[in-house]
Amino acid sequence: QVQLVESGGGLVQAGGSLRLSCAASGRTFSNYAMGWFRQAPGKEREYVAAITSSGGNTYYVDSVKGRFTISRDNAKNTVYLQMNSLKPEDTAVYYCARHRSSYSNNIYEPKLFVSWGQGTQVTVSS
Numbered sequence: 001q002v003q004l005v006e007s008g009g010g011l012v013q014a015g016g017s018l019r020l021s022c023a024a025s026g027r028t029f030s031n032y033a034m035g036w037f038r039q040a041p042g043k044e045r046e047y048v049a050a051i052t053s054s055g056g057n058t059y060y061v062d063s064v065k066g067r068f069t070i071s072r073d074n075a076k077n078t079v080y081l082q083m084n085s086l087k088p089e090d091t092a093v094y095y096c097a098r099h100r101s102s103y104s105n106n107i108y109e110p111k112l113f114v115s116w117g118q119g120t121q122v123t124v125s126s
Contacts, residue, residue: 001115002024002025002026002028002029002098002115003024003025003026003117004022004023004024004025004096004097004098004115004116004117005022005023005117005118006020006021006022006094006095006096006117006118006119006120007020007021007022007023007120008020008021008120009093009094009120009121009122009123010121010122010123011123011124011125012086012122012123012124012125013124013125014086014087014088014124014125014126015085015086016086016124017082017083017084017085017086018083018086018122019080019081019082019083020036020080020081020083020094020096020120020122021078021079021080022034022036022078022079022080022081022096022117023076023077023078024077024078024079024098025077026077028102029074029077030053030074031053031102031103032053032098032099032101032102032103032104033050033051033052033053033098033099033104033105033106033107033113034050034051034070034072034079034096034097034098034099035047035048035049035050035051035059035096035097035098035099035107035110035113036048036049036050036070036079036081036094036095036096036097037094037095037096037097037110037113038090038092038093038094038095038122039092039093039095039119040089040091040092040093043092045095046061046092047061047110047113048060048061048064048068048081048094049061049064049068049070049081050070050107050108050113051070051071051072051079051107052105052107053074053102053103055071055072055074057105057107058070058107059107059108063089064083064090067083067084067085067086068081068082068083068084069081069082069084070082079096081094081096083122086122086124087124088124088125088126089124090122090124091122091123091124092121092122093119093120093121093122094119094120094121094122095116095117095118095119096116096117097113097114097115097116097117098113098114098115099112099113099114100112100113100114100115
């Protein structure tokens with residue numbers, strides 16, 4: 001059972017930046033696509049970004065395209081989410097998750113992501 005630990009959240013003013021990290025346990029991190037999700041109070045969880053196991057392909061929800069960048073360092077078992085030009089509507093708890101299948105390049109279906117972390121709070125003030 002993989003363990004995922006998110007960090008890097010905090011309070012930032014609109015227009016600012018944060019970089020989230022998600023550290024994974026185990027020796028098979030490089031075999032799996034990884035994703036970032038977020039959930040704001042009173043709203044459903046939203047699929048934000050994902051990256052394939054090799055890092056060759058990425059997915060972004062339209063609302064973050066051009067502002068967020070997902071990346072990974074397989075040597076460090078870590079996936080990142082660089083968030084720039086933050087807006088108040090980006091305020092949420094951000095979670096990382098691992099794809100259920102190793103070596104799958106299907107990063108376009110959020111239901112395929114399982115094994116959630118505990119989340120990190122991002123708050124953007126106006």
